Amino acid sequence: MLTKGKHAIFPIIIYHKESDLLVCSCMEVEYDAILEAVKTHGDDLEAIKDATDAGTVCECCLEDDCDKVDLTLPAAIAKAKAELSA
């Protein structure tokens, strides 16, 4: 057991279900919504933005280095396409 002074330190492990991965912070869009949009729109970014509202406010989630989301919108689209074609 880890301790710090007189206090025990208990590590906290947080598991995300893949469907709960946050893709757009501004519009609170999660991966499952992107997966559903990809089923209809393929990898058409603009159609997926229109369908989900993801990426329509600050546009951070469209950038590779966005630290506001678990998975960027382009990465979520690529992941959904890979899952659907498997």
Ligand code: FES
């Ligand atoms: S995080 Fe997606 S538009 Fe701001």
